[in-house]
Structure formats: structure tokens, C-alpha cells
Amino acid sequence: MxxxxxxxxxxxxxxxxxxxxxxxxxxxxxxxxxxxxxxxxxxxxxxxxxxxxxxxxxxxxxxxxxSKDDLFAAAIEVTMEPALVVPAIVGEGPEGIGERLARYFLGIWENPVSRAPLLAVIRSALTHEAAAAVLRRLVLRRVLERVAADLDVPDPTFRAELAASHMIGIALLRYVVQVEPLASADPEDIVVLVAPTLQRYLTEE
Amino acid sequence: MxxxxxxxxxxxxxxxxxxxxxxxxxxxxxxxxxxxxxxxxxxxxxxxxxxxxxxxxxxxxxxxxxSKDDLFAAAIEVTMEPALVVPAIVGEGPEGIGERLARYFLGIWENPVSRAPLLAVIRSALTHEAAAAVLRRLVLRRVLERVAADLDVPDPTFRAELAASHMIGIALLRYVVQVEPLASADPEDIVVLVAPTLQRYLTEE
Missing domain, CATH: 1.10.10.60 (Homeodomain-like)
Structure with a gap:
């Protein structure tokens, strides 16, 4: 430092x-x-x-x-920098993309250093429209559309959003609400079940 | 009245x-x-x-x-009364359960009367541990375990939670963050893609 x-x-x-x-x-x-x-x-x-x-x-x-909102956007950018690696994961091709994405996403959340700011972003977006607007612009433009650009499915952005919705919902129930057995489950047990879902959304017609 | x-x-x-x-x-x-x-x-x-x-x-x-928390529990009960119908949907048997659940869940969120209190519950749980604890107890005991009791899969509660996580994530991105095209998509277009996911979680080994 x-x-x-x-x-x-x-x-x-x-x-x-x-x-x-x-x-x-x-x-x-x-x-x-x-x-x-x-x-x-x-x-x-x-x-x-x-x-x-x-x-x-x-x-x-x-x-x-x-403004404060621009600063919030910058904070999200730093927080979501790992998410910007996602296009690289997608760029490796369709085979096994569901598994790579699920494992990568859970890895970010399992790490307390990235988890705290991610939680803060989600909490802010849920309680403040200005924060939701910033997240919407960034999530949509910077990540989802870049992911979608590499997909060979109908409505690729819609598909990318469905995949994202599942991962965000898991993060919410596992790390915030902490329902059992999901909260204590081995990340790999989640990956095994969720990977085929992401795979289907991102690669199948 | x-x-x-x-x-x-x-x-x-x-x-x-x-x-x-x-x-x-x-x-x-x-x-x-x-x-x-x-x-x-x-x-x-x-x-x-x-x-x-x-x-x-x-x-x-x-x-x-x-206490105030007991009152919050009561408010969730009234809000989630429709969710208590879910076991009935599950009770109809495994065939088509994914589609019935997806359509039913989106129906509750499409209705502004039920959407506002559902949003309030999610917001509160995300920002207050006491509220999260109430939601955890209720979601887990009253809904997920009752759904799980009718499922013929390994780790049925875990499966029910994965299905719930997907639907909650969709609600979050569609109704709160409002990312496009998910926010404006026809509910039936969401049902078509999400139903096979829920079907797999709730019925396949």
C-alpha cells in the first residue's frame, strides 16, 4: 500500500x-x-x-x-472488474461455457474481498433508483452486451440476462438471506446443477 | 372494505x-x-x-x-399467501411442473398489488439482518420444505432453493433493476426458456 x-x-x-x-x-x-x-x-x-x-x-x-452517481459508477466498475473477464470466458467457445461461468461467478462471491462491495452494489440498487440506473447502464452495456456479442443464439442479450438472473438469485439466497442447505453447500455441488442451465441459455436455440 | x-x-x-x-x-x-x-x-x-x-x-x-419482527413475519405471510399455493402446484405431479411454477410466479409479480409488498420484503431482507432472519425462517420452513416434501429428487430442499433463486433473480433484474430486454419481455417468452430449468431442478436426478 x-x-x-x-x-x-x-x-x-x-x-x-x-x-x-x-x-x-x-x-x-x-x-x-x-x-x-x-x-x-x-x-x-x-x-x-x-x-x-x-x-x-x-x-x-x-x-x-x-457527481456522486459518477463515483458510484466508478465504484461498480472497480467491483465488477472481474465481471469484465466474463467475455474472455465466453470467448473460449461454447463448449463447457456454462461450467466455466458458474465456477467463476461463485469464486468471486466466495472471496470476501469482492463479496462485500458486490453486496453493497446490490443493496444500493435495490433501495435507490439512481443506483439502479447506474447498475442498469453498466451491467447492460459493459458486461451483458459484450457477453451477448459472442453468443450464437436468438436474443443473445436476453439469454445473457437470464443466465445473470440465476447467478444473482443464487448469490442473494446463499450469501444474503442465507437459506439452508444452499448457504452451506459446497460450491462445486452448485456448479454441477447450475452449469447445464447456463449452458442451455447461452448456447442452445 | x-x-x-x-x-x-x-x-x-x-x-x-x-x-x-x-x-x-x-x-x-x-x-x-x-x-x-x-x-x-x-x-x-x-x-x-x-x-x-x-x-x-x-x-x-x-x-x-x-414485536415488530413478529409483525414483519405476519406481513410476509400475507404477502406470500400466494406462495403457499405453490405446494398445490407441485402436488399436481411432476409433468409440466416447471411451466406451471414459472407462469404462476411471474403472474404474482406482474400484478402490482402483490408486487409492491414482495419488493418491500426483498428490500428489507437485503438491508436488515432481522428481516432476513424472518424471511429465512418463513421461506425455508413454510414454502421450500413443503415444496420439497413432494419432490422425488436427491436433496429436494436444495433443488427447490435453486429453482427459487432463479425466479427471485429474474424478479430482481426485471422489476427492480429493469434491464432490457428482460424488463419488457413478454412473460410467456420468459416462461418458455425458464420452465425447462425448473423442470430439471425439481424432477430430474
Whole structure:
């Protein structure tokens, strides 16, 4: 971990400064946004709060990310970066795609580091229309349509959404509501049953 | 609609009173609980607020339903009453069960009267552990296990949960996040694709 730069207190657009510029700073703000949204939820997150955790001036956050919703979009992007690997999984071809996707998705959720911000995103989208709109745009444009582009089925985006709906529903019952036996089931037992479903949605007419 | 009884203001256990006793009053309190939880969410709902909407003394609500969580359980029961029909659907036998379930479930969500309280339940469970615990107990004991009892597959409760997870995920993406084309799809187009999945989970080894 690098030491964050001291926050500046002055108002207005920040001075050019090596410590506060460049992709490193933007990445730090994105990671701070993910952390703050995950910990405090959508309501209690502010541009100022994210700036503080990132160790930068709030004006700099505004400069790079605009509004709170843009910041939420950035937090989702960081959270869903693993999901952007999904097109690569799809790109490997139709054979075994259902199994690869199911295992990959459960892997992200089994990892507490990615689980917390994913939960925060889902909670925010369920309780705030602005957050739902951001998720809708990102999920649809950045992931589902890219997945769909590689599919050779009718209505590929619709098919990708059905597959996504199943995986999100499993995450919800397993990690949030924690119904048994699903909550304690071996991930591989879930993969065995769910893989053929995803396989059918993504490859069969 | 019957005229609600005037709220009483006195503290303590309410007097015996024809208007405030019996299953009619309990049902009125349940319906009021559903309405208040759906409108105000879990946080802002109180026993007092439900009593006011039901037109009864708060002490009577306490007498019949105990705590706020018991009241939430009652609200879920009223909301999920249609879900209690599910065992009947399962009881009709394995042939076509996937299609009957998918069509029935989407029907409940397509109806705005049942959709609002269902959404409120899901939102509350996602944001409050107490609400999740109530949902877990009810979903697991009252619905999933009754469905599972009629299934002739290994791990029937696990299978029923996988089917439920898919339907809940569809509800989430279609009605809450509203991703397209899923949000505007003809319910029958969803049934056609999802029915074989549910059929497989609930009937095939």
C-alpha cells in the first residue's frame, strides 16, 4: 500500500501536483469509492467522504468523477472488474461455457474481498433508483452486451440476462438471506446443477 | 372494505371488545402491516404506525403479534399467501411442473398489488439482518420444505432453493433493476426458456 497524499483544504480546482494526478490517483479514488460505498451504503456516502479516504481534495474527486452517481459508477466498475473477464470466458467457445461461468461467478462471491462491495452494489440498487440506473447502464452495456456479442443464439442479450438472473438469485439466497442447505453447500455441488442451465441459455436455440 | 374501529388511546392491555377481537381484527392488522412495511420500509415501520393504519390500539397489536419482527413475519405471510399455493402446484405431479411454477410466479409479480409488498420484503431482507432472519425462517420452513416434501429428487430442499433463486433473480433484474430486454419481455417468452430449468431442478436426478 502506498501512503496516501495529505488532503488539501483549499476550495476550487486543485493545482497540478504529481501526487494528485495521473491514473494512480484516479485508481485510488475508485478504490476509496468502493470501500466507502460498501461500508456506509449509498445514502451515507458523499464525495467528501470518498475524498477523505482517498487522501485527496474533494475538488479533485469532482474533477475526475463529477457527481456522486459518477463515483458510484466508478465504484461498480472497480467491483465488477472481474465481471469484465466474463467475455474472455465466453470467448473460449461454447463448449463447457456454462461450467466455466458458474465456477467463476461463485469464486468471486466466495472471496470476501469482492463479496462485500458486490453486496453493497446490490443493496444500493435495490433501495435507490439512481443506483439502479447506474447498475442498469453498466451491467447492460459493459458486461451483458459484450457477453451477448459472442453468443450464437436468438436474443443473445436476453439469454445473457437470464443466465445473470440465476447467478444473482443464487448469490442473494446463499450469501444474503442465507437459506439452508444452499448457504452451506459446497460450491462445486452448485456448479454441477447450475452449469447445464447456463449452458442451455447461452448456447442452445 | 369494513370501517376500521376507532383507535383507543388508553395504555396497557385492551378491553375485550367485539370490534377489536377475533380473526377479522388480526387479518386487518396483518394487511395494515403489509401496507406499512411496503410503503415505509423496515426501518420506518413501527407497531404504533401499523396500529394506526389498522385502526386499533397499539396494545392490541402487541397482544396478537408481539414485536415488530413478529409483525414483519405476519406481513410476509400475507404477502406470500400466494406462495403457499405453490405446494398445490407441485402436488399436481411432476409433468409440466416447471411451466406451471414459472407462469404462476411471474403472474404474482406482474400484478402490482402483490408486487409492491414482495419488493418491500426483498428490500428489507437485503438491508436488515432481522428481516432476513424472518424471511429465512418463513421461506425455508413454510414454502421450500413443503415444496420439497413432494419432490422425488436427491436433496429436494436444495433443488427447490435453486429453482427459487432463479425466479427471485429474474424478479430482481426485471422489476427492480429493469434491464432490457428482460424488463419488457413478454412473460410467456420468459416462461418458455425458464420452465425447462425448473423442470430439471425439481424432477430430474
Amino acid at each position: 502506498t501512503e496516501p497524499a495529505k488532503p488539501r483544504r483549499g476550495p476550487g480546482r486543485p493545482r497540478q501536483d504529481e501526487a494528485d494526478e495521473g491514473p494512480g490517483t484516479q485508481e485510488r479514488i475508485r478504490l476509496a469509492a468502493r470501500e466507502v460505498f460498501a461500508e456506509r451504503g449509498y445514502d451515507k456516502t458523499s464525495v467528501r467522504g470518498v475524498a477523505k479516504v482517498a487522501g485527496v481534495d474533494p475538488a479533485l474527486v469532482h474533477h475526475y468523477f463529477g | 369494513t370501517e376500521p374501529a376507532k383507535p383507543r388511546r388508553g395504555p396497557g392491555r385492551p378491553r375485550q371488545d367485539e370490534a377489536d377481537e377475533g380473526p377479522g381484527t388480526q387479518e386487518r392488522i396483518r394487511l395494515a402491516a403489509r401496507e406499512v412495511f411496503a410503503e415505509r420500509g423496515y426501518d420506518k415501520t413501527s407497531v404504533r404506525g401499523v396500529a394506526k393504519v389498522a385502526g386499533v390500539d397499539p396494545a392490541l397489536v402487541h397482544h396478537y403479534f408481539g
